[in-house]
Structures are given as C-alpha cells and as structure tokens.
Amino acid sequence: MVLSENLEKRRLSYNERAKLTSNKLAIRLFNLMEEKQSNLALANDITDTKKFLELTEKVADEIIVLKTHIDILEDFNMDIINKIEELANKHKFLIFEDRKFADIGNTVKLQYSSGIYKISKWAHIVNAHSLVGDGLIEGLKECIKDSEDSRGCLLLAQMSSSNNLIDKKYTLRTIEFAEKYQDFVIGFIGNGSNPKELKKLASLAKPNFLIFTPGINISDTGKLGQNYATPQKAIKSGSDIIIVGSGIYKSEDPLKSAKEYRKLGWKAYIKRTK
Numbered sequence: 001m002v003l004s005e006n007l008e009k010r011r012l013s014y015n016e017r018a019k020l021t022s023n024k025l026a027i028r029l030f031n032l033m034e035e036k037q038s039n040l041a042l043a044n045d046i047t048d049t050k051k052f053l054e055l056t057e058k059v060a061d062e063i064i065v066l067k068t069h070i071d072i073l074e075d076f077n078m079d080i081i082n083k084i085e086e087l088a089n090k091h092k093f094l095i096f097e098d099r100k101f102a103d104i105g106n107t108v109k110l111q112y113s114s115g116i117y118k119i120s121k122w123a124h125i126v127n128a129h130s131l132v133g134d135g136l137i138e139g140l141k142e143c144i145k146d147s148e149d150s151r152g153c154l155l156l157a158q159m160s161s162s163n164n165l166i167d168k169k170y171t172l173r174t175i176e177f178a179e180k181y182q183d184f185v186i187g188f189i190g191n192g193s194n195p196k197e198l199k200k201l202a203s204l205a206k207p208n209f210l211i212f213t214p215g216i217n218i219s220d221t222g223k224l225g226q227n228y229a230t231p232q233k234a235i236k237s238g239s240d241i242i243i244v245g246s247g248i249y250k251s252e253d254p255l256k257s258a259k260e261y262r263k264l265g266w267k268a269y270i271k272r273t274k
C-alpha cells in the first residue's frame with residue numbers, strides 16, 4: 001500500500017533519498033546532511049543584527065540550514081546579507097527565509113524579488129501557504145528562472161501552532177500542488193510538535209520531499225500558541241530536518257545546546273534507518 005510504502009522509503013538514508021529526486025536543491029540538501037552529519041536548522045529569531053550574526057557564526061558548523069525572518073532585524077541592510085552568505089559558503093549551510101508567502105502570483109513575485117530584501121537573490125529556500133492556490137507557486141517560479149544558484153520552496157502542509165485551521169484535506173491538496181511543481185517545491189513544513197499528525201504527512205508525502213519541522217524544544221512547553229515535541233519524537237515520526245529557535249538562541253550556552261540538538265536529531269535519524 002502506498003501510505004506505508006512512503007513511510008518505509010522515508011527510513012532510507014538521506015543519500016539514498018537524494019537518488020529519488022531530480023530536484024537539484026533537494027539533492028544538495030540531502031547530501032549536505034549526510035556530509036555534515038546534521039539535520040538541524042537554526043531558527044535565528046534574534047532582532048539585533050550584530051547578535052544575529054554572532055549566533056549564526058557560533059553554531060554554523062552544527063547546522064545545515066539557517067532559517068531567517070529577515071524582516072525582524074532592527075537595522076537591516078544588504079551588507080548583512082553579504083555576511084550571511086559568507087558564513088553560508090564557509091560553513092556550508094543553506095539559507096531559508098521563513099517568509100510564508102500568501103498572495104496572488106504577481107504580488108508574491110514582487111515580494112520575492114523586489115523591495116528592500118530581494119529574497120530571491122540570497123535565500124536558497126522560501127516557504128509559502130498553499131491556501132492561495134498554485135498561481136502563487138507560478139509567480140514565485142518566475143523570479144528564479146535565471147538564478148545561477150538553485151532555489152526551492154516548502155509548502156506549509158501543517159503548522160505547529162494551536163488551533164490552526166489546516167485540516168487533513170488541506171494537507172492532501174497541498175501535497176498535490178507539491179507533486180505538480182517538483183522542480184521548485186522541495187518539501188513541506190510539517191508539525192514537529194505533534195508526532196501523530198506528522199506521521200500522517202510522512203505517510204502521504206512521497207519520500208523525495210523533505211519534511212522540515214518547527215515546534216522542537218527539549219525544555220520548554222511553548223507559549224503564544226506554540227507547541228513543542230522532542231527531536232527524537234519528530235524524527236521518528238517522519239521529520240527530516242528539525243527547526244530549533246529559542247531552544248538554542250535563548251540558551252545560556254547556545255553552542256552547547258546546538259550540539260545537543262544536533263546529536264539528538266542525528267541519533268534519531270540513524271536509529272530510523274536501521
């Protein structure tokens with residue numbers, strides 16, 4: 001049966017999963033995880049630019065993805081992007097702007113490529129709400145036609161926040177969009193905080209798609225609607241990349257915490273492949 005077949009194939013190693021897709025960015029990410037032995041993404045939600053860069057550099061060797069909310073930086077300028085790119089090249093991580101696009105194709109096209117942030121120039125990965133329909137995906141795709149570096153998108157198939165309105169039908173329709181645009185959509189945001197829900201997504205989505213999961217913390221219970229589970233539970237339930245924010249940046253020793261999350265995530269992945 002297809003559902004259990006998907007789950008079974010999700011237990012393959014990242015290197016083997018890379019062979020199931022022709023999307024260059026997905027292949028790069030699968031192989032990077034194996035190379036760095038990490039499936040950890042840092043959600044760097046620090047608003048002070050200097051501190052943001054310091055934290056990024058400190059944990060750069062532990063992560064394979066840096067997730068940004070570029071519009072929360074207090075003193076943004078393009079030089080910050082140059083510095084992030086330098087760190088990304090030196091320490092080998094990809095940049096994911098958590099922009100959650102949600103508008104008609106023409107507007108997201110402008111939001112992706114223009115304004116002060118020019119996201120399409122530097123973010124390897126962006127994400128988008130599927131709510132709007134696939135015109136949004138077409139709009140985003142138009143911006144990266146001539147991009148030298150590979151670009152990809154994650155669709156929000158689930159969210160980690162309480163009482164969000166995404167139901168199973170919405171998740172299924174989101175997966176259909178992803179299948180239609182496999183040249184650009186590399187995977188999904190899945191709900192890291194809810195293993196049962198996450199497992200549903202992992203069984204429905206083909207194993208060429210990566211599942212990124214926010215809602216990961218080993219010591220907090222969440223606030224303002226956020227919910228958490230452990231890296232072990234998330235990876236066991238089908239997550240490929242754990243996204244950790246405050247668990248690292250609010251820690252007294254962010255490097256130590258990043259190492260710990262990395263170790264927990266990687267160990268759970270190795271266990272899953274056995």
Ligand code: 5BU
Nearest residue numbers: 043159160161189214215244245246247
């Ligand atoms: P935290 O400090 O680990 O809770 O940060 C989680 C990050 O992931 C934060 O940047 C959120 O904007 C982001 N996030 C999320 O928490 N839940 C979601 O469903 C999505 C993104 Br999509």
